[in-house]
Amino acid sequence: DKLxxxxxxxxxxxxxxxxxxxxxxxxxGIALGKGPDTKVRDVMSQEVRYCFDDEDVDHVLANMGDLQVRRLPVLNRDKRLVGIISLGDLARKGETRE
Structure with missing residues (x-):
C-alpha cells in the first residue's frame, strides 16, 4: 500500500x-480463506517471465503482448533483478505504438 x-x-x-x-x-489468498499469516510462497506466481536489461524495447513489447502481461521483471545477464518494466513506463517514454 505504501509503495x-x-x-x-x-x-x-x-x-x-x-x-x-x-x-x-x-x-x-483471500478467496481461499487464507489469512495474514499465509506465506508469500503459498500465493505467489512461481512461473516468472522476465526480460533482460540489454534487450531491444520492441522485442520486450512484443513479448509482453504475447504473454498478455503488463509488467516484467528486468534481469541482468547474471540473472540478478535490476528492475521492473511496465507498459505504463514504456508509454510515458513514448515507446509504445498503437
Missing part, C-alpha cells in the same frame, strides 16, 4: 523465485 505497487518480486538467496501481485493475494 502503491501492484506487483512485488520475491527473492531467495539473491535470485528471483516468483512474483506476487495484488490479484495473487485475492485469488490464491
Amino acid at each position: 502503491d505497487a501492484g506487483v512485488m518480486p520475491v527473492g531467495e538467496n539473491d535470485r528471483l523465485v516468483g512474483m506476487i501481485t495484488d490479484r495473487d493475494m485475492v485469488i490464491r
